[in-house]
Amino acid sequence: MLSEQEKELVRELQKGLPLVSRPFLDIADRLGLSEEEIIAKVKDFLTKGVIRRFGAVVKHQDVGYVANAMVVWPVTEERIMEAGRAMASFPEVSHCYNRLSAPGWPYTLYTVIHGKEEQDCRSIAEKIASSIGITGYRILFSTAELKKSSVEYFLE
Template identity: 40%
Template sequence: MTEHIEISEMDKQIVRLLQGEFPLVAEPYKALAAEIGITEEELLDRIAVLREEKKIRKMGAVLRHREVGFTANVLCVWDVPDAQVDEVARRMAEHPRVSHCYDRNRTPDWRYNLYTMIHGFSRAECEDIADELAAASGIAERCMLYTKKEWKKTSMRYFTE
């Protein structure tokens, strides 16, 4: 049975704001707050409460990699000893050209358990980045799955009614 969680109209407005375009100004939260008639401090306080209550999990930027010139993208999957996954993932996630880093369960026919999305200006550059990650982590066993076509570049949107 799913637990029903109440969310106020103000919190819905805040979620709508946060899933939209982030203003590129000196005080972006102040600009967002003004859109719904509250102060920057009120907005930041409500965001903190929403996170504490686990009503929102994260906020992050979506890199439109092609728009900034990255023409080569590769999902690099790694065979990492299970006991080292957290440490290796932290190290790999710190690389500025890695936009995603997450672990997955192995299956009988797929031994890879750590996935990194690498962005570069060429396949050769992606290979060099993967080599850097391998050297820094001590993990060599990998498979590189290059992007052929981008199918979706949108995130889930809530309270759009």
């Protein structure tokens, strides 16, 4: 559970790092804290994993990676940890999650694969399938991005 003061900082940080010479000082002034306190708290959040990373998120369609495939894999319970780790180690895989299956939906591992075109994604999925020895996967290409936003935490 984050403290009220930590939630305040999350609210400020999620606006984006100010593009001024001393951005942490700028945030500190708004929160009535010191620059050192803000920097220490950001580092603490990084250590605890509350902040996953501190940097830029780049819109990948603008840098040439156009195809985006979600590949779903029907992996049995006892192989999930091993297969999940193995899939995550492929550089073309940006996301790898284990999710609960559902009635009529046997898939338990989800990978997002990016490539310059659809055929790249198909080849990568096949390479992963043969290397890990899992068949019966499905590739779901995205045909339209309907929404992509960052969540805004702790809004009133």
